[in-house]
Amino acid sequence: RVALPVFPNAAEDFQTAIMILALLSIIYGSAQAFTQTNTRLILGYSSVAQLGFITLGVFALGEAAGTQGALLQMVNHGLVVVPAFLIVALIRERTGTEDASMMGGLAKNAPVFAVIFLIVTMSTLAIPGSPNFIGEFYIVNGIFQDFVALAIIATLGMAFSAYYALRMYQRSIHNPLADGVESKEISLRDGLVVVPMVACLVVLAFCPQIILNGTEDAA
Numbered sequence: 001r002v003a004l005p006v007f008p009n010a011a012e013d014f015q016t017a018i019m020i021l022a023l024l025s026i027i028y029g030s031a032q033a034f035t036q037t038n039t040r041l042i043l044g045y046s047s048v049a050q051l052g053f054i055t056l057g058v059f060a061l062g063e064a065a066g067t068q069g070a071l072l073q074m075v076n077h078g079l080v081v082v083p084a085f086l087i088v089a090l091i092r093e094r095t096g097t098e099d100a101s102m103m104g105g106l107a108k109n110a111p112v113f114a115v116i117f118l119i120v121t122m123s124t125l126a127i128p129g130s131p132n133f134i135g136e137f138y139i140v141n142g143i144f145q146d147f148v149a150l151a152i153i154a155t156l157g158m159a160f161s162a163y164y165a166l167r168m169y170q171r172s173i174h175n176p177l178a179d180g181v182e183s184k185e186i187s188l189r190d191g192l193v194v195v196p197m198v199a200c201l202v203v204l205a206f207c208p209q210i211i212l213n214g215t216e217d218a219a
Contacts, residue, residue, distance in 0.1 A: 025052030066142020105177025
């Protein structure tokens with residue numbers, strides 16, 4: 001918001017360097033999330049990777065698709081990461097731990113909670129049909145014309161996210177019910193906080209134009 005309009009020449013001169021740093025952020029965040037079992041750290045490193053994608057889109061200079069994808073992804077990221085961390089807190093209440101390897105069976109008596117978590121997980125890994133997929137598609141499309149190698153490597157981060165996000169979901173929700181784990185449905189209080197954000201994700205998945213149309217002229 002500041003660097004590009006105030007220092008356009010410098011932004012162009014350092015474009016490649018910043019895009020490489022963004023790419024390293026994607027690979028580093030994805031690799032760290034890949035190796036973690038702590039659910040909070042998985043989400044934290046996932047956020048590092050997502051912000052790398054946003055930076056790539058911002059510095060896809062001359063390509064409006066990259067900028068629009070970055071702006072859409074900023075909205076998506078907020079709508080994903082907030083309910084994701086809230087869900088991790090709810091999981092800790094039920095299991096007494098943040099270690100996914102010690103969880104399991106939370107879906108047994110909590111189908112609504114499991115579905116909400118599934119939607120958030122699918123958005124995290126940017127599955128087709130989620131708003132994150134549309135944002136990342138725009139970003140990759142924006143850099144593909146001039147930085148083919150960077151675009152191809154960036155897609156590896158998307159592949160990593162499928163593994164660590166689905167592994168976290170499976171271990172906490174669908175494994176046999178672990179000892180000391182209480183499977184209970186999401187409460188009305190917690191649902192009133194989490195569900196509206198998840199609903200926004202669903203709406204943006206079908207109508208990303210809500211964001212894209214509003215940012216087109218500026219991009």
